[in-house]
Amino acid sequence: MTGLAARKLAVLGCTAMLALTACVSLAFASATVRVMPNRDALKGTAIVVWGNTTLANGSTFDIDFGDATAHATGTVTDNTYIATTHTYNTAGNFIVTLTINGTDSETATVKVSDPALLSAFDLRNIKINMAIEDGLRFLYFNQVNRSSTPTTQWHDSGGGLGYGISYTSLAVLAFENHGHVATNDPNKDIYQDVVQRGLNFIFDRLSIVTLTSEPAGDPRVGVPNDADLSKGLGSTSFPAGYSTSVAALAVAGANAPTRTVAAGLGVNNSNFVVGKTYAEILQRQINTVVWGAADSGATTEGGFRYGLDDNQSDGSAIGWAVLAMLDATAAGATVPAFAATELAKVIAATTCTPANGDQSLAYTTCGQGNFLRTGVLLQALKFMNVAANDSRVTKATSYLSNAWNVFHPNGESFSCSTPIPVGTTTGSANNKGCAYAMFQAFKGLKLYGIQTLPGVGRAAGPGAIVANDWYEDYRDYLIQNQQNPNTTSGGQWAPNQMFWSCCDTNTDGITALAELILSPVALIAPTTLTLAPLTDTNPVGGQHTVTATALNNGQPVAGATITFTVTAGPNQGTTGQAVTDANGNASFIYTDSGGAGTDTIVASIGALTSNEVTKTWQNEPTSVPTLSEWAQILMMTLLALVGLWALRRRGGPISPA
Incomplete structure (x- = not known):
């Protein structure tokens, strides 16, 4: 069905209050035209209006903004991204219509609010929603070969470290955690296609890893007991220890256990993955992660590092493996019990106690703590089922609180950049401004349901937000430091406002982590x-x-x-x-x-x-007397009449004076 008469709008759910942002929008009239999700906007602030089409470049486009202003028109030069900017000067709900070749069209709703009429709380929520949508749009725009079929990826590390699978996996997960999953109708969700092709890229690059029983136990669980039992699946991208775990996050977040991998994929695994369910692939990935832990060593047993099963460990790599096991468990995969028992060994051996009595996690051996790795420590303790009131949890939480706004606390040397990143006056290069550190702290604190930290120093408000809410402090930072959200190529978080870590400046990775921090889930999203x-x-x-x-x-x-x-x-x-x-x-x-x-x-x-x-x-109904009340009223009336009659008889006839 095509044409304007066939347009149909279906507003679904939204990310935050008063918002249309991040809604899976639009029951599309035609698969040939798709438009952006419904979104929020502010009166007087430019936004990007965009869509795509399966019709060829050279077609004509017309964008009606719905506010009686001049249309944007022209010739399609990139059919995957037809975009322009527009400023609404009045508040209200406006229907944006993208029409291709004068016949095929689709609509989205832009909810424009007047900031002068909003409470500070509502205005902030709208800004958060706008930041989320603009960041997702940037990730969509910034794919490598976004028109390719059937796979797509996001940019590799600017430093050439080979984290392509990891960055792609995090970008896919960012879409998934905001509700844009591969099982969505591609005619209703403009992001579904890129999520599916990102997953295809991951499946295509998985390699078969031969698994064996380990000294601590057998990691080969949850898959058919046949000739393929020992075949795990790991990522080919260096470092395999990192990328295997991160790739598993995207597969767990797909929320599609029964979905199967299409033919034509499996470059590095001889089509082994073709026809297999996402659930089986995730299980084989997690089996590989568990198998990849160090088997021995006083400060390494149970830990993870760059390679797989190489008897090495560092506190940073542990975080990705722990998250993979947590997410996989939430998605229904089996993680053998010995994985937590083994992890407890390396955590006990490498947990450090600075002079102030707080606790953090070492890189390899205790010498100093680290903000990033303290977030990892909390995640590990959660995986080990350590209670929230355990001293290890409270001491790690205290470390984060005391280090929140302190540059290099306790002598730690890790930082994302020097000097403290542009755009922050009280921020710390080992916390705000460092996407990797923020993400790991976010996960650890969110998993334990910790809402406030005394060291945050954030005043209460707006609205009911309590003082020292660490998550709202992060959201403040992300709202303030998004770059160029009102341009067709912008919406990213990037240097110099934010860095990935000490060793990388990849904008795709930074933006993906920012979107994950802004997402409403601790692990995987609900179905x-x-x-x-x-x-x-x-x-x-x-x-x-x-x-x-x-x-x-x-x-x-x-x-x-x-x-x-x-x-x-x-x-x-x-x-x-x-x-x-x-x-x-x-x-x-x-x-x-x-x-x-x-x-x-x-x-x-x-x-x-x-x-x-x-x-x-x-409204409360007008009181109607009950039967007993009516009886009492009647009795009182009769008594009054009898009394009046008796009085008149005793007094005789009344004569004029």
């Missing part, structure tokens, strides 16, 4: 989100509670930030957020302030939206 109760009725002015449940293929998703929005009714615009517990549940309570009527409420996490539920607020 379903339900909201209850379906309906309820109460008097006006009361309170109402709804509970969202986040599941990934039937399993609870903990640590996910759920956004609740009253989308219609007397309390339209009321919003709130809550984090899911171990059962995947999060609740939202609000008070009716709009009077009588029926509210419609939805929950969302990234692009995933829940079912709608309703709440009816009724």
Whole structure:
């Protein structure tokens, strides 16, 4: 179906309050034209309006911004990215229409808000949503050969270190954690295609690794007990220890256990992956990660480094392996119990205690701590099922707090750049401004559900945000330091505002990590989100509670930030957020302030939206006497009449004076 008459808009879920950003938008009328997701904008601030088409270069395009201003028109020179900028000068919802060759078209909604009329809290949330969408658009724009079929990748390290698979995997994961997954309808999600081709690149570059039983146990689990049992899957990109773990993150985040790999892939594995499910591939990847741990050594056993099964370990590499095992477990893969037992050995041997009594993780042997590796330490402790009140957790948390705004605390030498990155006055080159360090701390703190750190030094607000909220401090930094979001080639986080780590400046990798920090999940995203109760009725002015449940293929998703929005009714615009517990549940309570009527409420996490539920607020009915009350009234009336009659009889006839 083509043509303007066939356009149909389907607004789904959104990332944060008051937002249309990151919605999986658009029931496309035609597969030949696709447009950007629905998004937020601010009055007077330019945004990028874009789409793509399967029709050939040389076609004509027309972009109607929906605000009665002049259209953008021209000849298509890059059919994968037809983009321009536009500034809306009035607030409202505007329908953007991209039309190719005068016939094929599609629409998106831009919700434009007037910053002068917004609370500081709502304005900040819109800026966060805009940053997320502009960053994802940059990753889309910055693929290598984005029109290639069937694979695509993101740029390798600028330093030539060979992290291509890792950067591609992180970019794919960034889309996935915001709800843009390979199982989405490609005609409804403009990002689905790049996610699928990114996964194809990963599958294509996996190599078969022959696995054996290890001294600590047998890592060959969860796959058919046949001739292929010993075939693990590792990445070919150097360093294999890193890239195998990072690639597993993207496969776990795909949320597609039964999906199979298409023919034509498997360059480095002789088509071994063709026809296999994503679940089996993930299991073989994790088996390889577990097998790749060091088998011996006082300070290395149970650890991970650049290679696989090379009896070496460093605190940085441990982080990626731990995240891979955590994500894989959340996605339904099997991780043998001995992996945690072995990991505990290297963690115990390389946990350092600075003079102030805090704890961090060494690179190889104790000598000094490190902000980045302290985040890794928290992740490892979580994988080892160490309780939040354990002294190891509290001491690691204290390290992060004390080092939050301190350059080179306790003499540590790690930093992303010198001097402290541009754009920060109180930031630290070993924390804010260092994407790798921020990401690892984000994961560790998020996994333990830690909301505040005294050393953050962030004032409370806006709205209900409490003081010293470390995550909001990170989000402040990311909003302030995104580069050129209102240009068609911008939206990235990059030097000099942000660096990858001490050793690399890859913009794709930095942007992917920034997007992951801005994502609403601790590990993998849920596949379903339900909201209850379906309906309820109460008097006006009361309170109402709804509970969202986040599941990934039937399993609870903990640590996910759920956004609740009253989308219609007397309390339209009321919003709130809550984090899911171990059962995947999060609740939202609000008070009716709009009077009588029926509210419609939805929950969302990234692009995933829940079912709608309703709440009816009724005025108190006018009191109607009960039967017994009517009887009492009648009796009192009769008694009064009898009394009046008796009084008149005793007094005789009334005569005029």
